[in-house]
Amino acid sequence: MGKPTGFIEYKRENPTKKDPFQRTKNWKEFSIITPDPVLREQASRCMDCGVPFCQAGTSMVGSGEIGCPVYNLIPEWNDLVYRGKWKEALDRLHKTNNFPEFTGRVCPAPCEGSCTVAISDDAVTIKNIEYSIVEKGFEEGWIIPEPPAKRTGKRVAVVGSGPAGLSAAAQLNKAGHLVTVFEREDRIGGLLTYGIPDVKLANHIVERRVDILKKEGIEFKTNIEIGKDLTTKEMEAQFDATILCTGATKPRNVELEGRNLSGIEFAMDFLTSNTKSLLDSNLEDGNYISAKDKHVIVIGGGDTGADCITTSVRHGAKSITQFDINKIKSEVRSNDNQWPMFPVIHQSEDAHKEAKAVYGEDPRAYQVNTTKFEGDEQGHVRKLHTISVKTTIDENGVKTRHPIDGTEQEWKADLILLAVGFTGPEEEIIKSMKLKTTKRSNIEAEYGRYETSKKGVFAAGDNRRGQSLVVWAIHEGREAARECDRYLMGASNLP
Incomplete structure (x- = not known):
């Protein structure tokens, strides 16, 4: 612990970002690197508490997950940053997380x-310190390809190149296996590339890491969809094991x-077409769904909906409204959402700040439920109808929406984006490989073991657990790689 009184002496300083109005004029990332002296000061706020819940990555019965799913050694690298030992901090960071830049x-x-500081004060700026450590690592040339010293001769196919697939491939390659990653899109990255707007995660950041993975010996094959371009039988004949990291991409x-x-339109179709056109031609080819000069309604109050706002603002939408079926959250924690759980409180994301600017x-409207869409004579949507609702939850956790009489409303709409979640993974490869699924249509594979109903076939990430966070996908990819390595070699030294 570098400075025992740091959390008393210093207040939290959030990372600086470019002005919300000005940054909507382009597609560039808008976070500004925090100066080293400020970062060291912020790192000194870490208490090195007796039980660091920040890195716990565990669950509390009836309360959900807490802490970091990849078990980042947060107090350790905070202390190293405070002492100016950046390379050592980077080494600690990479011990648990393959892709801290993501x-x-x-x-x-x-x-x-x-x-722990967040019990009575603002939390340590952990995320910004993590970001700063890895960016300094790239800037200083510390992050270089590290191919394995020897190969096992075992071949593993990883299907899907999102965060789960990339982390699984990276770990298996470290173990010395010959890894081939199959991606049906034309670029590597999965949702990292086509599901997250470039302003939040620029494609060159993904490519930077993929280039390193290539030099370490991983083979990447794009524009290949397993089950169509290469049958599952052909794949299984070529490889000793398979890890499926195909995501949960069926939109609700x-x-x-x-x-x-x-x-x-479905939100992901909107986001994917925009990013592809942006990367192919800076949007000059017109091969995307445009929000320019349109009244845009985003149905869904989550992160995907916010990404639709980010994109629509930059297109030049006439207006943007985001429907959230839930009531507005409180600005303080509720009694059933106490520390150390993730705070479920009202917050304004970068997208909301940009729309307001x-x-x-x-742009958000709360407790709004859409009842029907209405169009013009040409068959194009022009408005939608809504009613306000009140939500109740019974003792079994079942939600019921109750319409509120007299709250009917019409909204102008030229473009409606559906961001109401996903229903599970696409089924073609699952059916082709005859894999068992859960009641929610996810691939059945026990957490911690990851092996499916078919021997030598593993599943990790959203196709196993359902739609979740990038950090959980990385966690599952790493763990599935360990279990795959154990299957191939009888034992594993992977974490």
């Missing part, structure tokens, strides 16, 4: 919600009157 940008930081639909109207008000 989590340092897009993770919601459950670690900060479980920080909204079955309402008027759903067949044009102008009603451009349009003059927060």
